[in-house]
Amino acid sequence: MPKGAGWRITLIIGFIALSCVYLVPTLMPQLPSWWKGLLPKDKISLGLDLQGGTHLVMEVETQKAVEGTLDLVATDLEDTLSAKNLRYKRISRTGADKVSIVLYEKETAAAVQKLLKDKYRDYEQVSSVEEGGMIGLQLRMKDEDIQDRKDKAVAQALETIRNRIDQFGVSEPVIARQGINQIVVQLPGIKDPQRAIDLIGRTARLEFKMVKEGVSPTGGMIPEDAEVLYERISDPVTGAVSETPFVVQKKALITGDLLTDAQVRIDSQFNQPYVSIEFNSLGGRLFDQVTAANVGKRFAIVLDSNVYSAPVIRERISGGSAQISGNFTEKTASDLAIVLRAGALPAPVKVIQNVTVGASLGKDSIDKGLMAGLVGVLLVIVFMAIYYKMSGLVANLGMVLNILYLMGALAALGATLTLPGIAAIVLLVGMSVDSNVIIFERIREELRLGKSPKAALDAGYDRAFLTIMDSHVTALITAAVLFQFGTGPVKGFAVSLSLGIIINLFTSLTGTRVIFDLFLHRGQVKKLSI
Amino acid sequence: MFEIFGKTKLNIDFIGKRKFSFVISTIIALIGIFAIVQIALGNANLGIDFTGGTSVQLQFDKPVALADARKALHDGGLGEVELQEITDGNKLLVKLGKKNQLAVGKAAEVIPAAFAKALPGLQVTVDSTTEIGPAIGDKLRKDTLIAVAISMLGIICYIAWRFDFRFGIGAVAATLHDILAMFAVYYLFGKEFNLLFITAVLTIAGYSLTDTVVIFDRIRENLHKDLKGALHTIFNRSINETLSRTIITSMTTFMAAGALFFLGGSVIHDFAFALLTGVLVATYSSVFVASPVVIMLEERAQRKADGAAQAPAAV
Numbered sequence: 001m002p003k004g005a006g007w008r009i010t011l012i013i014g015f016i017a018l019s020c021v022y023l024v025p026t027l028m029p030q031l032p033s034w035w036k037g038l039l040p041k042d043k044i045s046l047g048l049d050l051q052g053g054t055h056l057v058m059e060v061e062t063q064k065a066v067e068g069t070l071d072l073v074a075t076d077l078e079d080t081l082s083a084k085n086l087r088y089k090r091i092s093r094t095g096a097d098k099v100s101i102v103l104y105e106k107e108t109a110a111a112v113q114k115l116l117k118d119k120y121r122d123y124e125q126v127s128s129v130e131e132g133g134m135i136g137l138q139l140r141m142k143d144e145d146i147q148d149r150k151d152k153a154v155a156q157a158l159e160t161i162r163n164r165i166d167q168f169g170v171s172e173p174v175i176a177r178q179g180i181n182q183i184v185v186q187l188p189g190i191k192d193p194q195r196a197i198d199l200i201g202r203t204a205r206l207e208f209k210m211v212k213e214g215v216s217p218t219g220g221m222i223p224e225d226a227e228v229l230y231e232r233i234s235d236p237v238t239g240a241v242s243e244t245p246f247v248v249q250k251k252a253l254i255t256g257d258l259l260t261d262a263q264v265r266i267d268s269q270f271n272q273p274y275v276s277i278e279f280n281s282l283g284g285r286l287f288d289q290v291t292a293a294n295v296g297k298r299f300a301i302v303l304d305s306n307v308y309s310a311p312v313i314r315e316r317i318s319g320g321s322a323q324i325s326g327n328f329t330e331k332t333a334s335d336l337a338i339v340l341r342a343g344a345l346p347a348p349v350k351v352i353q354n355v356t357v358g359a360s361l362g363k364d365s366i367d368k369g370l371m372a373g374l375v376g377v378l379l380v381i382v383f384m385a386i387y388y389k390m391s392g393l394v395a396n397l398g399m400v401l402n403i404l405y406l407m408g409a410l411a412a413l414g415a416t417l418t419l420p421g422i423a424a425i426v427l428l429v430g431m432s433v434d435s436n437v438i439i440f441e442r443i444r445e446e447l448r449l450g451k452s453p454k455a456a457l458d459a460g461y462d463r464a465f466l467t468i469m470d471s472h473v474t475a476l477i478t479a480a481v482l483f484q485f486g487t488g489p490v491k492g493f494a495v496s497l498s499l500g501i502i503i504n505l506f507t508s509l510t511g512t513r514v515i516f517d518l519f520l521h522r523g524q525v526k527k528l529s530i
Numbered sequence: 531m532f533e534i535f536g537k538t539k540l541n542i543d544f545i546g547k548r549k550f551s552f553v554i555s556t557i558i559a560l561i562g563i564f565a566i567v568q569i570a571l572g573n574a575n576l577g578i579d580f581t582g583g584t585s586v587q588l589q590f591d592k593p594v595a596l597a598d599a600r601k602a603l604h605d606g607g608l609g610e611v612e613l614q615e616i617t618d619g620n621k622l623l624v625k626l627g628k629k630n631q632l633a634v635g636k637a638a639e640v641i642p643a644a645f646a647k648a649l650p651g652l653q654v655t656v657d658s659t660t661e662i663g664p665a666i667g668d669k670l671r672k673d674t675l676i677a678v679a680i681s682m683l684g685i686i687c688y689i690a691w692r693f694d695f696r697f698g699i700g701a702v703a704a705t706l707h708d709i710l711a712m713f714a715v716y717y718l719f720g721k722e723f724n725l726l727f728i729t730a731v732l733t734i735a736g737y738s739l740t741d742t743v744v745i746f747d748r749i750r751e752n753l754h755k756d757l758k759g760a761l762h763t764i765f766n767r768s769i770n771e772t773l774s775r776t777i778i779t780s781m782t783t784f785m786a787a788g789a790l791f792f793l794g795g796s797v798i799h800d801f802a803f804a805l806l807t808g809v810l811v812a813t814y815s816s817v818f819v820a821s822p823v824v825i826m827l828e829e830r831a832q833r834k835a836d837g838a839a840q841a842p843a844a845v
Contacts, residue, residue: 049797057666193659194639352663356638361587361657361797368795376789380782387778419798420729423805426790427733430783431740437782438744441775467747470692471740477684478736482729485677490729497733 005521008514012401019408026411044411045172046188047418047492050366052359053188054196058161058349060181065153065347066146067093073120073139074099075251080119086112089134097146098126101137109135153346154181161185161200161349163342168199183349193356195335203304203348204339206256208290209248211298211310217245225250229300231307233327246307248300253290258283262340264333267325273333274325277340284320292316303336369422376426377403380433388440390529391516395436398512402432405503406496418492428500431475435508439464440530453528454520461513468508476501540770545762548822555707555819558811562710565717574717577724578660580674582667583627584637585660588645590620591653598649599624606644616796621657637661674728681732682706685739693746696827701742704820708738711811712804719803726801734808737783741776741816748772749821761828765821773817780813 025031026043048055070093077091077099089102103109116125116137122145126138141149154177161183162175174186190196212226222228231244261278279287290299291313300310301324308326324336380399384392406428410417443460451459476498483494568574578585596613599622603611612625624641642654662670682702690698712731716723748768756764787809791802 057663059663059665350663351661353666354637354659354661356656356659358655358657360589360655365795365797368793369790369798372789372793372795372798375793376786379785379789383782383785420726420801423790423794423798423801426786427783427805430779430786433782434740434779437775437778441772441778445771463751467744470743470747474685474688474739474743475736477688478681478732481677481681481684482732485673485680490725493729493733 005514005517008510012511012514015405015408016401019404019411022408022411026407040412042411042414044407045414045416046362046366047416047421048186048188048355048362049357049419050362050369050417051188052190052357052362053186054190054193055353055355056185056187056197056200056351057178057353058183058185058201059352060154060157060183060345061348061350062150062153062181063096063347066096066141066149068347069149070097070099070141073123077101080115081112084111084115086115088112094138097141099139101139103135103137106135109137112137150181154183156346157349158183160343160345164199164338165196167338167342168196170196182352189359191359195331197351197354199335199338201349201351202339202345204256204342204344205304206259206340206344207252207302208254208287209250209252209300209302210290210294211300212247212249213297215247217247222247229302229305229307231310244307246300246310248302248307252302253299254279254283254286256340256344258286259340262337264330264337265323272325273328273330274323275328275333275337275340276321276323279320279322281320284318287320287322288316288318291318365419369419373422373426377429380429384433384436388436388530391436391440391443394512394515395433395440397515398436398507399429399432401507401511402428402500402504405507406500409499409503410496413495415495416492417496420490420493421496424493424496424500427497428504431500432504432508434471435464435468435504436512438467439508439512443528443530447528447530453526456528457516457520461509465509468505472501472505540773541766542770542773543766544769544817545766545822545825547818548826551818551822555815558714559707559710561714561718562712565713566710568717569713569723575720575722577722577727578625578662578667579725580667580671580723581627582662582664583625584662585623585625586637586641587616587657587659588622588624588642589655589657590622590645593620594622594645594649594652596622599645602645602648603641605648606640608641608644621796670725674725678728678732681735685735689739689743689746693750696824696831697746699827700820700824701739701746703823704742704815705735705738707815707819708734708808708811711815712808715807715811716804721800721803727804730801730804730808734805734812737808738812738815741779741812742820744775745769745772745816745821746824749824761825765825769817769821776813776816780809783809 022040022042024035024039025041031041074091074093078088081088081091086108087104088108089104091099091101094100101112103112113125116123116139120139122142124140124142126140158175158177165173165175165185165187170187170190172188174184176184178184185200187193187196209229212223215222215226217228226247227250228245229248231246232241233244234241258279259277260280260283263276264273265276266273294313295315296313298310298312301308303324308324311325328336377399381396384395386392388395403425406425439460442464443456446456446459447453479494479498479501482490483498565574569576572581596615599613600611603624608626610627612627614623614625615621616623626637638656638659642656645652645654682705685705686698686702689701709731712727712734713723716727721727745768748771749765752764752768752771784806787802787805790798791806794802
């Protein structure tokens with residue numbers, strides 16, 4: 001055996017074996033039972049463009065989460081001051097980071113300032129301002145706390161969305177944070193993308209609010225502590241939406257955080273689905289108190305500022321459970337139950353990107369893409385065999401090795417194969433052939449100069465080495481940049497391309513050479529089939 | 531041996547034809563620049579990845595006339611739409627600009643509903659939906675520009691390091707030429723400029739460089755061998771010597787990309803088209819642009835060195 005051929009052959013065969021091992025999980029739908037332990041389980045998954053599915057990018061409106069926290073502080077302060085008999089004119093959130101308190105008297109101001117200092121240590125007190133004889137105090141949230149709140153809001157939103165998707169039932173979803181305030185959701189193979197988008201994007205803030213009796217929602221003054229919300233009912237036949245306005249108290253008596261469960265039930269009387277909810281002990285107690293104190297009055301069940309229903313409280317309800325009825329179909333009821341169970345999002349999210357590929361288009365793409373790839377490879381194989389004869393076959397072997405190694409590497413990384421990824425493989429075929437063409441043309445030149453096959457081969461590989469190196473490095477630069485800046489399909493392309501470039505360097509400089517060396521080593525070879 | 535050029539030793543005067551090829555290349559590059567200006571002005575067929583907006587691909591069970599489709603969407607409250615028929619099957623691509631006040635996530639609902647209402651009895655399937663918020667479009671556009679700039683810069687540095695500054699300029703001139711040519715062809719054919727196109731452009735940039743580098747390598751080798759020969763002759767000889775490789779590689783890559791173009795399906799069709807165009811212009815430019823530019827620079831430098839008194843002649 002020629003010098004140095006041994007370890008090269010070992011390396012080539014080793015890589016073949018490794019690629020095959022890594023490809024097993026991809027090619028076998030069911031792994032055999034003995035396939036465990038250190039053996040790889042990752043496989044090449046198909047991109048959404050090939051198997052169909054939805055890719056969403058959502059932005060969490062984190063500022064809303066900060067505002068929500070400040071609103072809570074304001075409500076809490078109102079309660080505390082009332083309980084301590086400290087009179088105030090108004091407590092409300094102002095701007096993006098403050099709660100302002102307006103008081104009537106200097107004496108209370110001192111007491112309130114002390115209270116604020118004790119109770120809200122994390123907040124800064126901004127110097128008090130006098131306005132029209134009254135005293136204004138401001139509580140400011142610190143910048144790092146704001147950042148922290150925003151950060152947590154995104155983390156919470158991510159968790160909530162994950163819960164919802166789990167309950168909705170999607171196999172192998174990808175849910176990940178991107179950048180500061182974005183969440184990427186990938187739902188492969190989903191049948192009803194619209195429904196999923198609605199389900200994920202819904203804030204699902206459930207509130208129970210008392211209806212203000214005796215105030216007309218359409219005309220006249222709305223009291224400062226009340227607001228107008230609408231009940232929207234769409235007619236299932238015509239699709240027309242009718243709106244009923246309600247004047248409700250701004251302050252929610254009970255909120256969705258106090259729920260432990262939500263289930264779809266069917267009303268036996270009207271055969272109409274509704275959502276039955278269970279409160280936790282605090283919620284149950286509150287619900288008990290509220291219903292006891294307001295028998296005969298109406299309260300509104302509000303979800304994301306839409307009134308779902310506004311029933312009259314007939315009697316005290318102490319079991320800790322309630323029901324939300326409304327104009328539900330089975331699907332909408334089950335979706336509502338899911339979002340209630342998974343909890344509300346800490347802040348609204350906005351879908352800023354949605355790429356959905358139908359399953360049939362995906363199937364079409366992969367069938368045609370693979371077909372095209374196969375035909376491309378075959379054309380090149382035939383061409384090389386005709387043009388370079390035996391040497392062409394060696395080049396073809398190198399190309400097949402390239403493809404095998406690339407697939408193995410993709411499987412080992414658990415990479416995703418996209419349509420541009422298939423294109424990259426086809427390009428790799430071109431590149432793989434190119435390296436060999438550079439070498440072979442060089443060998444032919446050397447042969448023409450009258451060198452022996454062995455000398456021509458050595459010279460060909462040596463001279464071609466630098467050229468191949470240079471061309472691969474430049475190609476790698478572009479591939480790396482594509483990887484860094486690309487998204488989705490482009491990234492898939494870049495991954496396949498960069499791996500391909502590196503693998504091709506190995507096969508063209510080591511892989512095919514070994515075969516020639518072995519061949520030439522057997523005594524005097526007079527003629528090279530090239 | 532089966533060879534393209536047989537045993538005849540080729541001696542085509544590529545460098546001597548540079549005036550001719552420079553004129554052609556200038557025209558192509560000008561069209562390319564014009565196309566880019568049109569893109570910047572928003573007059574070109576830009577993909578929604580860059581503009582933001584919505585595109586929905588629909589499939590019908592029977593043919594629908596474009597006028598009917600437009601009317602259906604108009605009645606559905608979607609005024610400014612761009613419609614594009616897809617050749618295989620009864621497919622239609624509906625594009626809405628970002629001016630449409632349709633919330634992201636709603637298009638797949640609203641658009642089929644509009645068809646169902648206007649043309650009862652028609653089966654509408656949504657093949658794919660792409661909705662890009664304006665913020666994302668801006669970000670993608672910016673990222674793409676950065677990506678192109680960085681990869682170009684990286685390549686100049688590499689070539690300048692491996693060869694010589696003038697070679698670096700020659701390589702980049704050829705690559706830029708190819709990029710502009712791809713923009714020009716895409717623009718003239720009215721194809722959509724989108725992320726996949728940019729991917730194709732960057733790929734071809736890499737391919738074109740490979741082509742150029744192979745020739746440069748040979749020039750460098752021949753320069754070392756023959757220190758006294760005229761640059762003109764050495765450059766010509768190098769291009770001729772590598773010509774069969776240039777053609778064979780282009781042919782095989784063309785075959786592979788051609789298979790994608792003819793058989794790859796609708797999604798990848800335009801991408802493959804861009805690759806095919808790119809392979810052709812990259813082959814041309816590595817022969818007719820890269821080395822002639824280097825020679826032009828070398829000769830100019832030599833004239834400057836020979837005598838500062840002589841005014842440099844225009845090329």
